[in-house]
Amino acid sequence: MTKNGNTANLLTVPTEEPLGTKSLKGSSVTINVPPVSSPNTRRRISAISAQDISMALKTVALQQQQLQQTTKNGKTVKLNKKNKKSRKRSKFSSGAIFLCLLVAIAAVGLSAYLYGEVRRIDQKLMLMTGDLDRKADVIVQSLLKDCSYATPWDRIHGITRVYPVAYPYGIEVYCDEKTDGGGWTVFQRRLHGKENFQRKWNAYVKGFGKLEEEFWMGLERIHQISSDLGFEYELRIDMKDFDNNTAYAQYSKFRVGPASSGYELFVNGYSGTAGDSLQVHNRMKFTTTDQDNDLDREKNCALYHHGPWWHRSCHSSNLNGRYKHGVHKTYADGVNWRHWKGDYYSLKFVEMKMRRKI
Numbered sequence: 120m121t122k123n124g125n126t127a128n129l130l131t132v133p134t135e136e137p138l139g140t141k142s143l144k145g146s147s148v149t150i151n152v153p154p155v156s157s158p159n160t161r162r163r164i165s166a167i168s169a170q171d172i173s174m175a176l177k178t179v180a181l182q183q184q185q186l187q188q189t190t191k192n193g194k195t196v197k198l199n200k201k202n203k204k205s206r207k208r209s210k211f212s213s214g215a216i217f218l219c220l221l222v223a224i225a226a227v228g229l230s231a232y233l234y235g236e237v238r239r240i241d242q243k244l245m246l247m248t249g250d251l252d253r254k255a256d257v258i259v260q261s262l263l264k265d266c267s268y269a270t271p272w273d274r275i276h277g278i279t280r281v282y283p284v285a286y287p288y289g290i291e292v293y294c295d296e297k298t299d300g301g302g303w304t305v306f307q308r309r310l311h312g313k314e315n316f317q318r319k320w321n322a323y324v325k326g327f328g329k330l331e332e333e334f335w336m337g338l339e340r341i342h343q344i345s346s347d348l349g350f351e352y353e354l355r356i357d358m359k360d361f362d363n364n365t366a367y368a369q370y371s372k373f374r375v376g377p378a379s380s381g382y383e384l385f386v387n388g389y390s391g392t393a394g395d396s397l398q399v400h401n402r403m404k405f406t407t408t409d410q411d412n413d414l415d416r417e418k419n420c421a422l423y424h425h426g427p428w429w430h431r432s433c434h435s436s437n438l439n440g441r442y443k444h445g446v447h448k449t450y451a452d453g454v455n456w457r458h459w460k461g462d463y464y465s466l467k468f469v470e471m472k473m474r475r476k477i
């Protein structure tokens with residue numbers, strides 16, 4: 120019933136789909152129909168209601184479809200945007216990773232290349248250094264083949280190691296760095312008579328004695344040092360008698376030949392204070408008691424005068440003779456230098472030395 124007492128007609132029309140609105144509930148449309156007061160009114164209501172209902176239903180259905188479509192499009196748009204962003208991010212990430220990999224590979228390759236270059240340069244430097252070391256060794260050894268370039272240490276201590284060509288591992292020699300500017304390689308010394316100089320051929324070839332005291336360097340070493348074709352050598356002989364008087368004999372040219380020559384003596388150019396008692400022995404071979412190379416056909420000069428030497432037939436100097444402490448009665452068998460002290464005086468001190476001429 121209505122407020123004015125008319126009976127309201129309620130018309131319920133089923134819908135095709137749920138409407139989901141406040142005015143349209145459930146699966147049907149409820150329309151308030153005014154009370155029917157007359158048969159004409161009933162017909163008009165009936166006719167209007169049918170059109171309205173039909174239009175309303177169509178309108179609602181259309182709106183519903185539009186709403187759904189709008190909702191779907193919105194989601195799609197949003198999804199599409201999200202997908203695009205995601206794809207962009209994915210593409211960016213993949214590109215960044217690829218770039219990083221390229222950089223890493225390039226870095227590894229560059230590092231390997233640089234390492235190889237450094238290794239090659241290092242090897243070249245090592246080869247160059249080794250070559251320079253070898254050349255330096257050759258130069259040093261050529262300089263140190265005798266006492267010509269003795270160090271200050273050698274000047275103090277006398278004994279040093281030198282490297283003649285025939286002795287690549289070096290030999291120890293005594294250097295005289297005090298006499299006449301130094302640089303002398305000493306090859307014979309008589310000092311106190313304790314060393315036995317009455318020795319045979321092999322001993323005189325190899326050498327004997329103590330470098331600090333009395334010794335003979337050896338014919339082979341004297342030959343090897345003095346016969347260097349690149350240089351000339353000079354000879355100096357320092358002497359002292361028992362009154363401590365000194366004298367010397369110096370020769371501007373000195374050389375000892377090889378074993379095949381009998382260690383032939385080459386000497387020339389005397390100067391000094393002792394007189395020349397050696398020039399007469401020039402071109403003589405060395406003679407020992409067991410190897411007679413002298414020119415005396417009747418005797419062995421080394422045996423007769425008790426002194427291995429470059430005897431002719433026999434000598435005017437006999438510096439390897441017996442150590443007799445000065446004056447002696449026997450003929451020329453002491454440490455004799457005829458032109459200073461004669462054939463009957465055995466010297467207190469003798470030192471024979473050679474020096475490279477520069």
Ligand SMILES: [Ca+2]
Nearest residue numbers: 411415418419
């Ligand atoms: Ca003879």
